[in-house]
Amino acid sequence: MKINSQVEPLARNAIHAAVQQDLAKLRAALRAIPNDQAAYESVALALAVTQLVMTNIHDGKPSEQQTRAVAAEIAQAEAWAQVSEEQVSNFLLRLVNGEPLAQAIAEEHIILAFVAAANLLSSCRRDSEEWWDHLDRAEAALEA
Template structure:
């Protein structure tokens, strides 16, 4: 996947507000994407990031039980964004199984879930001393681009 520099920066800026759990600035970040194409590119990137991190966390494709454990945690941690454990589980299962996101999720919820799940996964992953979620995101994006 080729990552457009403008899309990447916009996604990073919006993910920042997820990690900070600032609902107003997150909402403003989502609304600041200039058009449908930019929103679609951003969604593709956060889905790819979520999928990569899920696989990285588990050393392979997570089982539905592993997703259930993560989704409960996300439901608790990300209540500020009105994301439920069930929604997080539906999103993550669709991502790891390669199913269409709108199969079980409302289209208007998919973008919010994409950002909240990606941000939550990035910020909750244990990192070496002195590294931050955005350092890990650099590695994730490099791997996504290298994979094509």
């Protein structure tokens, strides 16, 4: 995956707002995305990062049970985002099963893309690193 250097900071800002658990800041970061193409690429990057981290933490494609367990953790930890466990579970199951999410995507999925990425980047990072270091590693793996 080639990451657009103009879109990457926009996605990073949205992920940062989600790490801070600030819904108003997340919505502002999303509104700052200048056009539909940049929005599409930002969401696609967040989805790719989420899928990569899910695959890494489960040493391959996670099972439905593993995905539902992660969804429950995310829904509980990210209650500020006003997403239910069922919404997170359905979202992650579609993502790990390769169903398209980045085209004609609902606002709920856009927010979930960044919330899930933020949660996984911050909760599954190495002890010695920050979430953005984990994002840097994920982006490097995606571009490789």
